[in-house]
Amino acid sequence: MSRDLTILSDFFNPSGVGSFPFNDFQSSSVSKYPLTNISYDKKTDVVYIEVALAGCPKDSITIKQENNFIIIEGEVNTEEENEDIEYVQKHIAQRKFYRKIKLAPQYVQGTVDASYEDGLLTLSISPSEDYSKKIQIK
Numbered sequence: 001m002s003r004d005l006t007i008l009s010d011f012f013n014p015s016g017v018g019s020f021p022f023n024d025f026q027s028s029s030v031s032k033y034p035l036t037n038i039s040y041d042k043k044t045d046v047v048y049i050e051v052a053l054a055g056c057p058k059d060s061i062t063i064k065q066e067n068n069f070i071i072i073e074g075e076v077n078t079e080e081e082n083e084d085i086e087y088v089q090k091h092i093a094q095r096k097f098y099r100k101i102k103l104a105p106q107y108v109q110g111t112v113d114a115s116y117e118d119g120l121l122t123l124s125i126s127p128s129e130d131y132s133k134k135i136q137i138k
Contacts, residue, residue: 034097047125049101054119055092061121068108070123073098 037050051072053061061074075096103110109128114121 033095034099036099036101038101045127047107049123049125051099051121051123052119053097053116053121056119058116061116063112063114063121063123065103065112068103068105070101070103070112070125071099072101072121072123 035052037048039048039050040046041048049070053074053076056074056076060077061072064071073096077094103125106127107125109130111126113124116122
Protein backbone atom coordinates (compact mmCIF):
# COMPACT_ATOMS: atom_id res chain seq x y z
CA MET A 1 0.00 0.00 0.00
CA SER A 2 1.41 3.42 -0.91
CA ARG A 3 2.20 6.00 1.76
CA ASP A 4 -0.58 8.32 0.53
CA LEU A 5 -3.22 5.62 0.61
CA THR A 6 -2.03 4.66 4.09
CA ILE A 7 -2.48 8.27 5.26
CA LEU A 8 -5.99 8.36 3.86
CA SER A 9 -6.82 4.96 5.34
CA ASP A 10 -5.57 6.12 8.75
CA PHE A 11 -7.55 9.37 8.41
CA PHE A 12 -10.84 7.63 7.90
CA ASN A 13 -10.11 4.34 9.61
CA PRO A 14 -7.51 4.55 12.35
CA SER A 15 -8.53 1.12 13.64
CA GLY A 16 -7.64 -0.48 10.31
CA VAL A 17 -10.95 -2.38 10.20
CA GLY A 18 -13.29 -2.22 7.20
CA SER A 19 -12.79 -0.88 3.71
CA PHE A 20 -11.52 2.62 3.03
CA PRO A 21 -13.13 5.15 3.12
CA PHE A 22 -16.79 4.21 3.54
CA ASN A 23 -16.51 2.28 6.78
CA ASP A 24 -16.39 5.46 8.88
CA PHE A 25 -19.35 7.11 7.21
CA GLN A 26 -22.32 6.82 9.49
CA SER A 27 -25.70 8.07 8.44
CA SER A 28 -29.20 7.95 9.80
CA SER A 29 -30.37 5.88 6.83
CA VAL A 30 -29.10 3.14 4.54
CA SER A 31 -28.84 5.66 1.70
CA LYS A 32 -25.50 7.23 0.74
CA TYR A 33 -27.28 10.55 0.12
CA PRO A 34 -25.89 13.13 -0.21
CA LEU A 35 -23.06 12.13 -2.52
CA THR A 36 -19.68 12.94 -0.99
CA ASN A 37 -16.12 13.18 -2.34
CA ILE A 38 -13.14 13.11 -0.01
CA SER A 39 -9.65 13.98 -1.19
CA TYR A 40 -6.25 14.56 0.36
CA ASP A 41 -3.60 17.09 -0.74
CA LYS A 42 -0.25 15.31 -0.37
CA LYS A 43 1.75 18.56 -0.27
CA THR A 44 -0.25 20.43 2.39
CA ASP A 45 -1.85 17.52 4.34
CA VAL A 46 -5.24 19.23 3.88
CA VAL A 47 -8.28 16.99 3.53
CA TYR A 48 -11.18 18.19 1.36
CA ILE A 49 -14.76 17.00 1.77
CA GLU A 50 -17.20 17.90 -1.02
CA VAL A 51 -20.92 17.29 -0.56
CA ALA A 52 -23.38 17.59 -3.48
CA LEU A 53 -26.45 19.45 -2.23
CA ALA A 54 -28.18 20.75 -5.36
CA GLY A 55 -31.35 22.63 -4.54
CA CYS A 56 -30.47 22.99 -0.85
CA PRO A 57 -30.48 26.57 0.44
CA LYS A 58 -27.30 27.55 2.30
CA ASP A 59 -29.23 28.52 5.44
CA SER A 60 -30.71 25.02 5.79
CA ILE A 61 -27.26 23.38 6.14
CA THR A 62 -25.69 22.85 9.56
CA ILE A 63 -22.05 21.87 10.02
CA LYS A 64 -20.66 21.11 13.45
CA GLN A 65 -17.75 19.34 15.04
CA GLU A 66 -18.41 17.04 17.98
CA ASN A 67 -15.36 15.39 19.49
CA ASN A 68 -13.64 13.61 16.58
CA PHE A 69 -16.54 13.89 14.11
CA ILE A 70 -17.68 16.42 11.53
CA ILE A 71 -21.48 16.36 11.24
CA ILE A 72 -23.26 17.78 8.19
CA GLU A 73 -27.04 17.88 8.25
CA GLY A 74 -29.95 19.73 6.72
CA GLU A 75 -32.92 19.41 4.42
CA VAL A 76 -33.47 19.68 0.69
CA ASN A 77 -37.02 20.82 0.10
CA THR A 78 -37.47 22.65 -3.20
CA GLU A 79 -41.02 21.44 -3.72
CA GLU A 80 -43.80 23.99 -3.41
CA GLU A 81 -47.32 22.89 -2.59
CA ASN A 82 -49.41 22.93 -5.78
CA GLU A 83 -52.49 20.75 -6.02
CA ASP A 84 -52.74 21.33 -9.80
CA ILE A 85 -49.50 19.48 -10.52
CA GLU A 86 -49.39 15.70 -10.76
CA TYR A 87 -45.98 14.09 -11.25
CA VAL A 88 -45.48 11.41 -13.89
CA GLN A 89 -41.91 10.80 -12.62
CA LYS A 90 -40.21 12.30 -9.61
CA HIS A 91 -36.48 11.71 -9.07
CA ILE A 92 -35.22 14.91 -7.44
CA ALA A 93 -34.48 14.33 -3.77
CA GLN A 94 -36.74 16.10 -1.28
CA ARG A 95 -35.47 14.90 2.08
CA LYS A 96 -33.40 15.45 5.17
CA PHE A 97 -29.77 14.43 5.18
CA TYR A 98 -27.23 13.56 7.85
CA ARG A 99 -23.58 12.72 7.33
CA LYS A 100 -21.14 11.96 10.16
CA ILE A 101 -17.47 11.78 9.22
CA LYS A 102 -14.81 10.54 11.62
CA LEU A 103 -11.61 12.60 11.81
CA ALA A 104 -8.13 11.22 12.39
CA PRO A 105 -6.52 12.48 15.62
CA GLN A 106 -4.27 15.06 13.94
CA TYR A 107 -7.33 16.77 12.40
CA VAL A 108 -9.55 16.96 15.52
CA GLN A 109 -7.94 20.22 16.73
CA GLY A 110 -7.19 21.39 13.17
CA THR A 111 -8.76 24.21 11.19
CA VAL A 112 -12.05 23.61 9.33
CA ASP A 113 -13.19 26.02 6.61
CA ALA A 114 -16.45 25.69 4.67
CA SER A 115 -17.80 27.24 1.48
CA TYR A 116 -20.99 26.67 -0.51
CA GLU A 117 -21.29 27.49 -4.19
CA ASP A 118 -23.57 26.20 -6.96
CA GLY A 119 -24.96 23.37 -4.79
CA LEU A 120 -21.53 22.08 -3.73
CA LEU A 121 -20.50 22.28 -0.07
CA THR A 122 -16.71 22.16 0.35
CA LEU A 123 -14.92 21.68 3.66
CA SER A 124 -11.16 21.95 3.95
CA ILE A 125 -9.61 20.48 7.08
CA SER A 126 -6.03 21.29 8.02
CA PRO A 127 -4.17 19.23 10.60
CA SER A 128 -3.34 20.66 14.02
CA GLU A 129 0.07 22.31 14.24
CA ASP A 130 0.83 20.80 17.64
CA TYR A 131 -0.52 17.29 17.16
CA SER A 132 2.89 15.72 17.42
CA LYS A 133 5.06 16.95 20.29
CA LYS A 134 8.54 15.84 21.17
CA ILE A 135 8.81 14.62 24.77
CA GLN A 136 12.04 15.26 26.56
CA ILE A 137 13.45 12.48 28.72
CA LYS A 138 14.46 13.69 32.21
